[in-house]
Amino acid sequence: MNAASHKFKELGVELLVVSCDTKFSHKRFVETEPLLKDFSLKMAADNKHEMSQAFGVYSENDGVAIRGRFLVNPDGTVLAQEVLTPPVGRNVQEFIRQVEAFMHVAKTGEVCPANWRPGKKTLPVNTDAEKMTGKVGEYIALEEILS
Amino acid sequence: MCSSLVTRQMPEFKLDAYDPVSGKYITVCSDDYKGKWLTVCFYPGDFTFV
Numbered sequence: 154m155n156a157a158s159h160k161f162k163e164l165g166v167e168l169l170v171v172s173c174d175t176k177f178s179h180k181r182f183v184e185t186e187p188l189l190k191d192f193s194l195k196m197a198a199d200n201k202h203e204m205s206q207a208f209g210v211y212s213e214n215d216g217v218a219i220r221g222r223f224l225v226n227p228d229g230t231v232l233a234q235e236v237l238t239p240p241v242g243r244n245v246q247e248f249i250r251q252v253e254a255f256m257h258v259a260k261t262g263e264v265c266p267a268n269w270r271p272g273k274k275t276l277p278v279n280t281d282a283e284k285m286t287g288k289v290g291e292y293i294a295l296e297e298i299l300s
Numbered sequence: 301m302c303s304s305l306v307t308r309q310m311p312e313f314k315l316d317a318y319d320p321v322s323g324k325y326i327t328v329c330s331d332d333y334k335g336k337w338l339t340v341c342f343y344p345g346d347f348t349f350v
Contacts, residue, residue, distance in 0.1 A: 203313070231308055
């Protein structure tokens with residue numbers, strides 16, 4: 154996420170990372186880990202596990218937060234969440250695609266079909282349910298969705 | 301009730317934090333992000349990077 158932080162800045166999305174470590178550990182981690190040389194994200198210290206529990210990502214067995222990612226809109230509503238078990242890292246490109254799609258929907262009210270990226274066809278605003286039901290394929294071809 | 305947070309209001313929080321840009325200890329809370337798009341990422345722990 155940090156490596157793509159310029160992209161989130163460009164999109165106007167704040168980033169906050171959280172683990173159950175203390176703020177002192179966070180500081181030491183950033184100072185010592187070569188991979189974090191240019192790390193710029195605020196790191197919350199959830200050493201009492203309250204936030205992890207509230208978000209449903211606290212693992213009682215291991216005493217840690219599992220890998221959860223949440224997208225929240227300006228009204229404070231959670232729009233998307235992805236939760237992975239610890240051994241597998243996340244894919245930031247897919248997340249950026251989702252952020253761009255949610256922002257497009259918020260701006261236009263249009264609906265983004267599978268695989269949507271900026272520039273691709275959306276489904277129209279105020280869709281006439283009668284006309285579209287069972288006929289989405291007449292409006293957008295499978296090839297367009299998969300491209 | 302659905303256990304996913306999706307479509308629900310983000311839980312409130314207020315925590316100590318470290319800001320690597322200023323090098324300072326700060327406090328972060330949910331109110332800081334009112335009116336803004338926000339991504340919250342949890343990870344298992346410092347020094348266990350994936």
